[in-house]
Amino acid sequence: MHEPARVEQAVEEPVREDRFPHERVVNFCDAVFAIVITLLAIELRLPGGELIERMGADQAWGQTLGLLVSYLISFFVTGLFWVGHMLTWKHVRRVNGKVVWLALLQLFFVVLMPFATRQVSEHFLVYALVLTGISLFSWLVRRTVVQQEDLRARLGPAQARLLLARGLIPLLVFSSAVPLGLFVPGKWAVLVFVLIFPLSTLARRRILAGGD
Template identity: 30%
Template sequence: MSKGRLEAFSDGVLAIIITIMVLELKVPEGSNWQSLKTLIPKFLAYIFSFIYVGIYWNNHHHLFQAVKRVNGKILWANLHLLFWLSLMPFATQWIGETHFAKNPAATYGIVLMMCAIAYLILENLILKSEGEDSKLKEAIHYKFKEYFSIASYTLGLATSFFYPYLAIGFYYLVALVWLIPDKRIEKLLNKD
């Protein structure tokens, strides 16, 4: 099966997610700089969520550049990932509106963790589809970043009910790890 439609659909959904997030930023009533102060938590939540969606788009793009074919399982796994990513606008708005309160911080962490799990499932199904002797399997044989992400989200989720700002720190530590596209796939793509 061709991967082109999957990539185009995914790109469209991610673009809509970012659009929904930015539409949640409302213009303040005043015209002075002080009136923007109330938007700081919402804007910070938007920035971090935008970065996260960008990271997923970037790594999704790189992953599918190395994929030769897709099947029904991969299509469903991709939809699973897009489902969790589509909850980012909700989690972003709630965490921004409440100034990073406990329950919204936990919800944000759950969404991030489920995105990471969904990406790992997608990656595993792609590797299985590509075969044991594929170059992609060779490139992604060690999954430190994937498991580090899930562990960090778990720590963040556990601390969110007591120290929500510490939880946010765990969440954004993961973003720093993933900011640079997956070098394993970069090396693979540069060989061809």
């Protein structure tokens, strides 16, 4: 008499895996990005009289200009990662432990951005490694979301490939800057970052032109 109830209970038993509230994970990530992008501006300050007297006006203002350029680059690079974060997480319906830990590993490198920004001129390799770490785990999160959310079926194969390609291009560009930074001054090596935009446009055209 009670057999159907037991069968129904067995069918409705949840899958044994960690589940997390989507909103809390997204809000936490957004908060980290917001704090990091704010901290980037902490190093910005006009040269004081003591610095000018010690270094000379030209060198002191040159250092300030270098910090400003580093800030602008890091601001837009961090913004690029945040946009990619939103493009990925808008498709997430199930947040499990794998996605959470990959996101945390991405944030591990994101919070190093203020530190890495101070190293652009003298230690560009550090900057490039931090950007490579962010883009690596950003792409791993995206690949995991495409698989577990079955985005090839939900969005179509072309849109799913485009989503993966848009995450892979920054990884390729930033990782290529690592060996480049060993031979080229940082102020010139950062120019390779510009390749992200034409490569992304080219990938979009080729993938969408190919269709499903």
